[in-house]
Amino acid sequence: QQQVKQSPQSLIVQKGGISIINCAYENTAFDYFPWYQQFPGKGPALLIAIRPDVSEKKEGRFTISFNKSAKQFSLHIMDSQPGDSATYFCAASWPSGTYKYIFGTGTRLKVLA
């Protein structure tokens, strides 16, 4: 119940294409859903985050779509670039206000030039 399931494990996209990564959760008490980007040898960095009272949030080329009834959320990267090649983690936070994250297992994205 405390898990966040992430798919796919790896993804290859052509430059300019759309990258889509999906996550699903069971615990309806989760109240904050961030996406983090991690390059090799670096710590994760926040990309974008959403709360469950919002169905979509867009920041530049990155969009989170959130489906509360299905307990699913996804990251869309528009116009994917080779510089986006990294590992992406979804996460969920609970209890409220702790920002204690449970991370998904990660998606290794490779964008071909």
Next chain:
Amino acid sequence: DTGVSQNPRHKITKRGQNVTFRCDPISEHNRLYWYRQTLGQGPEFLTYFQNEAQLEKSRLLSDRFSAERPKGSFSTLEIQRTEQGDSAMYLCASSFSTGELFFGEGSRLTVL
């Protein structure tokens, strides 16, 4: 550089030895978190502090692990009697009480 700083970046030790990692958070952040990340996995929560108070410890944090944050500034994570299963990247993050965690680059532990 005003980001989260972690030292040492890489530690190689023999099984049974003690190791200590240090984290210097972003100065005005009141919360500090420790996570552990193994190869090909997402980070796993270990513990977190609000100012100097340790508010929660994961059951992953066995009795061999201890974390401190004296005076609510830097934090240390000590692992006693290391085991090969302790080999991982230990990540520190800090934040205001607002949700965005800023991670350091991590301290990689290799136990031989």
